[in-house]
Amino acid sequence: MSLTDAAAAPGLATSEALRVRGATKTYGAVEALRGADLTVRRGTVHAVCGDNGAGKSTLIKLISGVEAPDGGEISVDGRPVHFADPHAALAAGIATIHQDLGLAPRMAIYQNIFMGSELTRRILGVPVLRRRAMIARSAEFLAQLNSAITDMTVPVDTLSGGQRQAVAICRALRWKAETIIMDEPTAALGVRETAQVLALIRRLREQGVTVILISHNMADVVAVADSVTILRAGRTVLERATEGLDADSLSHLILFVGAEAA
Template identity: 45%
Template sequence: MTAPAPTPAAPLVTLDSVGFRYGNVRALRDVSLDVRAGEVTCVLGDNGAGKSTLIKLVTGLLRPTEGTLCIDGEPVRLSGPRQALARGIAAVHQDLATVPLMPVWRNFFLGSELTRGPWPLRRLDIAAMKATADRELRGMGIELPDLEQPVGSLSGGQRQSVAIARAVHFGARVLVLDEPTAALGVKQSGVVLRYVAAARERGLGVVLITHNPHHAYLVGDHFAVLRLGAVELSAPRSEVTLEQLTHHMSGGAELAALKHELARTAGVDTDHLPDEG
């Protein structure tokens, strides 16, 4: 007798028919998405597709004007990023919220410094912060020769990796990465993607926002493509190929429709135009 398939764990975050309006402008409409522990959910889309608005909804900067946001199956109305972080949702933005001239260990604890001693003689516990930062970075596979070096002296990929390790240390269960490879070369993008995979292996739910289908397909478990605020494609890795993902990202469906529309227009020869996809 065949054993029943295991029941998948409940999503950490669920967007159920979520929409958002900026006045009369509908930035998102009817977006449904699950973020699960130990999975990388890739959200792709061109400029203006609604990716930034989606980030703001998940991290508490905005509240949906339509639909429901759930955390651990519970409908919530987040009042801001601090409340989202208290529920285990952390965002790593492109600017990384780091101070370039401060050392790595200080940036790791920026805003959450460890102290020791009674008030009013309380002081920074520098030794504890250095030891913790070193341990957490190594736990993510990040080995830096000198935690005293300014974080601005690190490569782009290393800075992204430090920000990821920091979010994991401070209790993130859901990690939202906003275009982490957008300004990086191939080698540094590979560094970041390795740490995205490491976060998944540690059981986090990762939301990777990107416009690069090749990067997404290297680490993604589920893919959602946004176009003009709506979900054009939502599929697990087993049901979509890199070619199909690239086709959707490049607007292949729209180009194909345009070709056929032009073909019906009298006097327009489109035989020389290749099929998209």
């Protein structure tokens, strides 16, 4: 698979998947971002941390194309990009998985996975859905994530929180996303489901996918992330490997690094 090839190529494994330099964003009188930087290496799990109001959500909105930055630069694979909308970000290989907003609860698993990019064939020039092919491909995607779900036609609202994350990830894989942004993927989940989602993230990294993880949960971050960016008051105050960090020391960094600058 192409995903695995990318991971196997040593040159690519250390190259930059995404870089943000000096991003600024103002909402009325509120300066949400005042110069945020982010460097994410390909094939790694990179966490973005910070207290409430530090600018995490705004930064993610810029990367995922939901909003445009007022200033600063975003580049993908070393090339500057300007995303007009989320679709443009998807086209550049960046998919975002949101807590709640990403799925249509009453639609089937396969319909959710292929939402917006259905498999079709032309009959007399009319594009017609290939339902069976989509069901089969969905099963493959989910198997790739070691998921136990077998019936692709059940509505998503019958699944557990962890399973829904798996479905959302499959949609990103369907888009051939090279970078997947996960916004608080474990926020609403129990212990077992959280473990499932962390396993999903590791599985993605094994397959060469770059994961940007936004999380409030320090234990999750140190458990799966290779590196972390810490935001404070709209600025990046630290970017480092998670090696040698535990949940407590990470919390300490978030609370105190750069505090005098803010």
